[in-house]
Amino acid sequence: xxxxxxxxxxxxxxxxxxxxxxxxxxxxxxxxxxxxxxxxxxxxxxxxxxxxxxxxxxxxxxxxxxxxxxxxxxxxxxxxxxxxxxxxxxxxxxxxxxxxxxxxxxxxxxxxxxxxxxxxxxxxxxxxxxxxxxxxxxxxxxxxxxxxxxxxxxxxxxxxxxxxxxxxxxxxxxxxxxxxxxxxxxxxxxxxxxxxxxxxxxxxxxxxxxxxxxxxxxxxxxxxxxxxxxxxxxxxxxxxxxxxxxxxxxxxxxxxxxxxxxxxxxxxxxxxxxxxxxxxxxxxxxxxxxxxxxxxxxxxxxxxxxxxxxxxxxxxxxxxxxxxxxxxxxxxx
Amino acid sequence: xxxxxxxxxxxxxxxxxxxxxxxxxxxxxxxxxxxxxxxxxxxxxxxxxxxxxxxxxxxxxxxxxxxxxxxxxxxxxxxxxxxxxxxxxxxxxxxxxxxxxxxxxxxxxxxxxxxxxxxxxxxxxxxxxxxxxxxxxxxxxxxxxxxxxxxxxxxxxxxxxxxxxxxxxxxxxxxxxxxxxxxxxxxxxxxxxxxxxxxxxxxxxxxxxxxxxxxxxxxxxxxxxxxxxxxxxxxxxxxxxxxxxxxxxxxxxxxxxxxxxxxxxxxxxxxxxxxxxxxxxxxxxxxxxxxxxxxxxxxxxxxxxxxxxxxxxxxxxxxxxxxxxxxx
Numbered sequence: 050x051x052x053x054x055x056x057x058x059x060x061x062x063x064x065x066x067x068x069x070x071x072x073x074x075x076x077x078x079x080x081x082x083x084x085x086x087x088x089x090x091x092x093x094x095x096x097x098x099x100x101x102x103x104x105x106x107x108x109x110x111x112x113x114x115x116x117x118x119x120x121x122x123x124x125x126x127x128x129x130x131x132x133x134x135x136x137x138x139x140x141x142x143x144x145x146x147x148x149x150x151x152x153x154x155x156x157x158x159x160x161x162x163x164x165x166x167x168x169x170x171x172x173x174x175x176x177x178x179x180x181x182x183x184x185x186x187x188x189x190x191x192x193x194x195x196x197x198x199x200x201x202x203x204x205x206x207x208x209x210x211x212x213x214x215x216x217x218x219x220x221x222x223x224x225x226x227x228x229x230x231x232x233x234x235x236x237x238x239x240x241x242x243x244x245x246x247x248x249x250x251x252x253x254x255x256x257x258x259x260x261x262x263x264x265x266x267x268x269x270x271x272x273x274x275x276x277x278x279x280x281x282x283x284x285x286x287x288x289x290x291x292x293x294x295x296x297x298x299x300x301x302x303x304x305x306x307x308x309x310x311x312x313x314x315x316x317x318x319x320x321x322x323x324x325x326x327x328x329x330x331x332x333x334x335x336x337x338x339x340x341x342x343x344x345x346x347x348x349x350x351x352x353x354x355x356x357x358x359x360x361x362x363x364x365x366x367x368x369x370x371x372x373x374x375x376x377x378x379x380x381x382x
Numbered sequence: 383x384x385x386x387x388x389x390x391x392x393x394x395x396x397x398x399x400x401x402x403x404x405x406x407x408x409x410x411x412x413x414x415x416x417x418x419x420x421x422x423x424x425x426x427x428x429x430x431x432x433x434x435x436x437x438x439x440x441x442x443x444x445x446x447x448x449x450x451x452x453x454x455x456x457x458x459x460x461x462x463x464x465x466x467x468x469x470x471x472x473x474x475x476x477x478x479x480x481x482x483x484x485x486x487x488x489x490x491x492x493x494x495x496x497x498x499x500x501x502x503x504x505x506x507x508x509x510x511x512x513x514x515x516x517x518x519x520x521x522x523x524x525x526x527x528x529x530x531x532x533x534x535x536x537x538x539x540x541x542x543x544x545x546x547x548x549x550x551x552x553x554x555x556x557x558x559x560x561x562x563x564x565x566x567x568x569x570x571x572x573x574x575x576x577x578x579x580x581x582x583x584x585x586x587x588x589x590x591x592x593x594x595x596x597x598x599x600x601x602x603x604x605x606x607x608x609x610x611x612x613x614x615x616x617x618x619x620x621x622x623x624x625x626x627x628x629x630x631x632x633x634x635x636x637x638x639x640x641x642x643x644x645x646x647x648x649x650x651x652x653x654x655x656x657x658x659x660x661x662x663x664x665x666x667x668x669x670x671x672x673x674x675x676x677x678x679x680x681x682x683x684x685x686x687x688x689x690x691x692x693x694x695x696x697x698x699x700x701x702x703x704x705x706x707x708x709x710x
Binding site for chain 2: 111113142143144145146147148152154155156161162164165166169171172173174175176177178179180181183184190202203206207209210213366367368369370371
């Protein structure tokens with residue numbers, strides 16, 4: 050427990066994690082009830098990473114997210130109701146029903162998009178970092194990724210480029226131990242992704258990704274360094290994915306015991322216990338937060354359910370920014 | 383009358399200089415730019431004129447293209463030099479999955495003012511990894527605009543427009559046209575995307591084409607005129623959005639069509655244009671549309687092999703002969 054954080058900041062972290070958990074638990078139920086089309090990838094158990102990192106970001110900072118990105122997007126300031134509407138495929142969703150769970154963006158709060166391609170966010174984050182540098186701002190960019198993404202080629206190019214140009218990028222590895230169904234111990238040449246940072250002359254830090262305060266501390270240092278113009282950091286947060294790779298995953302690659310054992314390290318319970326010990330989370334406050342969060346997510350679901358689907362023809366909109374009629378002129382559609 | 387001639391290289395540099403002067407968010411990023419002013423000298427003078435805005439990169443095409451996108455999403459107007467069109471293959475996720483789709487996928491929230499520029503084309507014995515014309519891939523990808531001009535006037539006007547456009551533009555220039563000269567006015571001008579240009583008026587037959595094949599078509603037209611055959615040459619300049627009205631006009635006038643490109647014939651852009659002409663303009667046609675394109679092999683190295691594989695003026699003459707049913 051770090052003493053430098055004020056009580057309300059710690060309660061804020063607790064609330065953010067609870068919001069992510071509540072959002073995703075709702076999604077889990079709705080998906081099981083066949084109310085959400087497509088696929089969903091949940092980050093239940095990994096909430097401390099998004100909450101801790103986002104707590105050091107400003108409104109005008111940027112993030113790139115992943116297919117398992119609800120938490121990152123929510124923690125950066127996106128509205129749950131518009132996220133939920135997007136998951137339902139409704140017109141009121143962030144992407145008017147064109148993106149879905151794997152493609153949520155809110156450019157208004159600096160979310161440059163979740164991404165359906167593993168490691169797809171890396172070059173985009175580097176470009177956003179280059180843009181910050183060229184525009185002379187002290188904004189930073191967080192590039193969230195998983196342990197699976199760390200083995201893709203663009204990661205090497207992006208880390209090298211961010212390093213030579215000293216770009217304000219935080220490469221945040223949410224290490225949940227599995228790349229889809231493949232264990233990190235099989236797929237990855239190192240035990241800790243963070244050691245790869247030395248190949249790019251940047252700091253590489255591994256923290257307990259279930260300890261939101263540890264994540265926050267490490268992210269704060271990395272963000273400060275980036276804002277000072279000293280370049281990128283690779284921050285690895287060790288955590289665990291409670292759910293399958295996708296909802297419905299039969300999970301033949303791991304045992305139930307392993308999952309149950311990991312749940313003991315619940316990041317929300319961990320912070321709650323620490324807060325209680327410091328008498329910062331009385332029962333009434335805990336109940337109040339849980340209650341508010343539940344109401345917020347229920348309202349989000351109601352909003353999504355009550356929202357209209359887009360008209361089929363809306364599938365032809367939003368492709369080009371310029372003169373759409375002119376651009377479409379060449380098409381049969 | 384325009385009394386000034388520039389090469390394509392000079393026209394391109396002038397377009398960039400004007401746009402970089404006009405808009406501080408424009409910058410150029412790619413490999414080997416600063417020391418040599420680009421491999422064709424197309425950025426000559428720009429690194430000195432705009433310090434810090436012509437940026438050399440490591441050999442990392444994936445990240446160069448993706449970084450262009452990231453910068454475009456956050457307030458800049460990047461002009462990405464991908465060195466050779468062949469190297470778009472190493473950045474296909476960034477171009478076709480990310481840049482092309484991001485606006486649509488996110489419900490129109492954002493503009494993507496990005497130019498991906500690359501020299502393409504064969505004829506220099508550069509062999510299979512430095513000779514391709516891959517425009518059809520990008521025309522096939524919703525969300526992209528594709529430009530491929532061949533004369534300095536068009537190059538300058540279209541580069542300026544592509545930079546100002548709020549959508550991702552893939553801009554190809556054939557590597558054998560850089561030294562080609564042509565009139566370019568002193569005063570500023572823009573050419574809209576999606577506007578074809580009639581490079582030669584004719585009455586017997588239309589050659590619908592773009593890039594270096596425009597030059598080949600003009601040469602063929604010159605030769606054929608001696609045999610009393612009058613060729614119309616329509617330079618598409620922009621491949622998407624396609625100027626369908628210009629195609630319609632010309633087809634309705636000559637009633638015979640050759641579609642020609644240097645790219646592989648099979649499933650090339652010519653196939654799309656020919657298909658659409660027969661769907662929509664069947665009654666205008668006096669003969670089937672004939673296509674001209676490269677043979678379906680990778681580009682071989684040895685000059686006689688390469689020459690055999692790629693089309694030239696002779697290919698257009700052969701196509702015309704086939705279409706008119708007479709030996710020329």
